[in-house]
Amino acid sequence: MHAQDSSTGSLIAHTESPWRLFWQLLQRDRLAMAGLGILLALAVVALLGKATTEWLVIFDPTTVRLVDKFRAPLSEASALLPDADRPLTGVYLLGTDELGRDVFARMLQGSFVSMSIGFVAVGISIAVGVVLGGIAGYYGEVRIGPVTVDTLIMRFTDAMLCIPIFFLILVVVALLPASIYNIMIVIGLTRWMGISRFVRAEFLSLREQDFVLAARALGLPAYRIIFWHMMPNAMAPVLVTATIGVATAILTESALSFLGFGVQPPFATWGNILADGKNFIFDAPWLFFIPGFAIFVIVLAFNLLGEGMREALNPKLQRR
Amino acid sequence: MGQYLLRNLLQRLVLLVIVSFLVHALVHLAPGEPAEVDPNNPRFKAEDVAKIRAAFHLDEPLHVQYALWIRDLFNGELKSFKDGQPVLPKIWERFLNSLPLFICATLIIWTLSFPTGIHAAVRRGSTYDRSTTFIAYALISVPGFFLSYLVILWVVNAFGVPVIGMHTFGSEHASVWFRSMDNLWHLVVPSLMLAVAGVAILSRYVRSQMLEVIGQDYVRTARAKGLDADSVIYSHALRNALLPFVTMFGLMLPELISGAVIIEQIFAWPGIGRLSFDAILARDYPVVLTVTLMAAVITLAGTFLSDILYAVVDPRIRLN
Numbered sequence: 001m002h003a004q005d006s007s008t009g010s011l012i013a014h015t016e017s018p019w020r021l022f023w024q025l026l027q028r029d030r031l032a033m034a035g036l037g038i039l040l041a042l043a044v045v046a047l048l049g050k051a052t053t054e055w056l057v058i059f060d061p062t063t064v065r066l067v068d069k070f071r072a073p074l075s076e077a078s079a080l081l082p083d084a085d086r087p088l089t090g091v092y093l094l095g096t097d098e099l100g101r102d103v104f105a106r107m108l109q110g111s112f113v114s115m116s117i118g119f120v121a122v123g124i125s126i127a128v129g130v131v132l133g134g135i136a137g138y139y140g141e142v143r144i145g146p147v148t149v150d151t152l153i154m155r156f157t158d159a160m161l162c163i164p165i166f167f168l169i170l171v172v173v174a175l176l177p178a179s180i181y182n183i184m185i186v187i188g189l190t191r192w193m194g195i196s197r198f199v200r201a202e203f204l205s206l207r208e209q210d211f212v213l214a215a216r217a218l219g220l221p222a223y224r225i226i227f228w229h230m231m232p233n234a235m236a237p238v239l240v241t242a243t244i245g246v247a248t249a250i251l252t253e254s255a256l257s258f259l260g261f262g263v264q265p266p267f268a269t270w271g272n273i274l275a276d277g278k279n280f281i282f283d284a285p286w287l288f289f290i291p292g293f294a295i296f297v298i299v300l301a302f303n304l305l306g307e308g309m310r311e312a313l314n315p316k317l318q319r320r
Numbered sequence: 321m322g323q324y325l326l327r328n329l330l331q332r333l334v335l336l337v338i339v340s341f342l343v344h345a346l347v348h349l350a351p352g353e354p355a356e357v358d359p360n361n362p363r364f365k366a367e368d369v370a371k372i373r374a375a376f377h378l379d380e381p382l383h384v385q386y387a388l389w390i391r392d393l394f395n396g397e398l399k400s401f402k403d404g405q406p407v408l409p410k411i412w413e414r415f416l417n418s419l420p421l422f423i424c425a426t427l428i429i430w431t432l433s434f435p436t437g438i439h440a441a442v443r444r445g446s447t448y449d450r451s452t453t454f455i456a457y458a459l460i461s462v463p464g465f466f467l468s469y470l471v472i473l474w475v476v477n478a479f480g481v482p483v484i485g486m487h488t489f490g491s492e493h494a495s496v497w498f499r500s501m502d503n504l505w506h507l508v509v510p511s512l513m514l515a516v517a518g519v520a521i522l523s524r525y526v527r528s529q530m531l532e533v534i535g536q537d538y539v540r541t542a543r544a545k546g547l548d549a550d551s552v553i554y555s556h557a558l559r560n561a562l563l564p565f566v567t568m569f570g571l572m573l574p575e576l577i578s579g580a581v582i583i584e585q586i587f588a589w590p591g592i593g594r595l596s597f598d599a600i601l602a603r604d605y606p607v608v609l610t611v612t613l614m615a616a617v618i619t620l621a622g623t624f625l626s627d628i629l630y631a632v633v634d635p636r637i638r639l640n
Contacts, residue, residue, distance in 0.1 A: 155334065162335065162616040163343065164578040167581060167612060168346070170600055171600055175347070175600075247461065254463040255465065258582065258585075259597070292463065295462075300457055300458060307457070
């Protein structure tokens with residue numbers, strides 16, 4: 001973000017904040033804006049889904065209706081159903097699954113669970129990555145015995161990078177009791193390496209800058225310098241990695257579901273609806289295609305937004 | 321040069337030791353253990369559990385178990401918990417099965433992504449660039465098994481060839497021609513699925529590297545000299561853009577092994593991914609630990625090789 005105060009950037013820099021400039025550049029990227037739009041819509045859907053399937057049950061994702069197994073999308077509910085079990089308006093918008101559960105209600109419930117897995121996992125990996133990267137970058141030269149803090153942390157990061165990540169997740173998830181929180185934590189704890197490397201690199205260059213020196217000369221405590229003065233300047237690449245990280249976490253959850261280690265019932269996620277749906281790909285294709293397509297769209301939206309942000313934050317492109 | 325290599329090698333050995341500690345600790349600290357795989361079996365008495373624990377040294381402290389693992393690994397006496405077979409030959413046999421898959425996928429990744437990426441960079445902003453960009457994002461956004469199922473359905477319906485397994489069951493006595501075509505069909509689809517994400521990521525990376533280099537002064541100079549576009553792009557720009565890809569080669573290996581777990585499960589391919597998946601399910605620690613360590617060794621060897629290549633290609637590296 002410092003690169004733009006040269007050449008043409010200096011004209012802008014007096015009037016525009018870096019974030020404003022970033023937003024303007026991002027707006028030019030139509031794919032990224034489409035991604036952002038989809039994500040905002042989806043956030044609303046996820047919240048509504050949480051509200052209408054759990055707090056105020058309008059769409060019931062758990063009711064089993066054995067008379068209405070494998071109903072195609074938009075088909076009417078059977079007349080044999082008791083009134084309490086009828087879906088809203090008597091129509092299954094997205095059909096029913098092998099137990100006669102309403103797929104629309106399950107997808108609604110799953111949207112919140114899937115999104116929260118993505119966000120919580122990424123939150124954990126940001127926390128770990130920022131703390132480790134920040135320590136390595138700021139206190140890098142402090143020695144513990146024969147090695148420096150920087151060596152210690154970065155060798156640990158490198159070691160984590162040589163282990164196949166999905167393999168590691170699988171080992172831990174298969175051994176831990178299956179719960180949605182364990183999956184979030186495990187995905188989060190295995191994806192922080194990129195972030196810690198970014199933050200360390202940013203900190204190494206920030207440490208030498210005048211404003212940090214000034215803050216130190218003022219006698220500010222280290223935590224204030226790190227979190228108030230340096231961290232905001234190092235957040236840009238972290239934000240990009242985080243956006244793409246949410247996409248990766250959602251894909252990882254669906255892959256785990258496929259192998260049978262995903263989120264267990266009664267929680268519905270898009271991943272486990274898809275994984276169950278694969279068994280009925282010929283009898284009830286909607287059980288396979290609807291969640292598959294939904295995951296594709298949301299992950300694509302995150303990826304497009306993330307890449308758009310990366311481009312907008314690239315100082316070389318900003319100058320053009 | 322010799323000193324550089326030696327230091328590099330030593331660093332990697334240290335890293336390998338850290339990885340082995342990490343993996344060992346992780347697998348053993350996670351709850352659930354081999355003695356409890358089948359707790360509901362009535363013939364499984366407490367003394368049997370104790371016997372198993374004693375036989376596998378599970379009652380020893382963690383560091384002793386680690387030492388035993390390393391000792392047995394180097395003696396070649398490490399035995400699988402599940403069937404008592406020696407671990408190394410078992411892994412080697414499965415690795416040989418996976419090898420064609422890895423080689424084929426690597427070939428696909430590197431031969432597809434370079435032309436695509438270069439072409440997109442040269443025609444930045446064109447319809448071709450925008451559509452390959454979008455396709456690349458789409459490919460990394462599809463859940464792997466969803467795409468694989470779609471491709472299997474399509475290939476089987478359109479071409480009428482079987483793609484599950486390594487070869488068609490009972491084809492051992494068929495003609496050589498039939499068998500080699502059969503093997504080829506069985507190989508192509510899974511390797512393509514294994515390569516999909518790699519192609520998408522690498523082609524984007526090629527594009528951004530090329531864009532970076534095309535903006536350099538020496539490329540403008542080459543153009544100004546009146547060289548034709550092809551020799552500017554291929555001999556001046558591409559050669560300099562190639563450098564970072566030397567490291568990419570090593571870092572893509574763990575992703576391939578991770579991907580193999582899912583792909584081999586879908587295509588019933590008796591390779592290393594399935595071996596490790598089954599080992600995880602059975603809590604077969606020696607196999608899980610050794611496969612993970614092998615993956616780390618392969619990755620480190622890959623990055624070591626690329627560091628050597630780097631130093632050979634770029635003399636600036638050796639000076640640091």
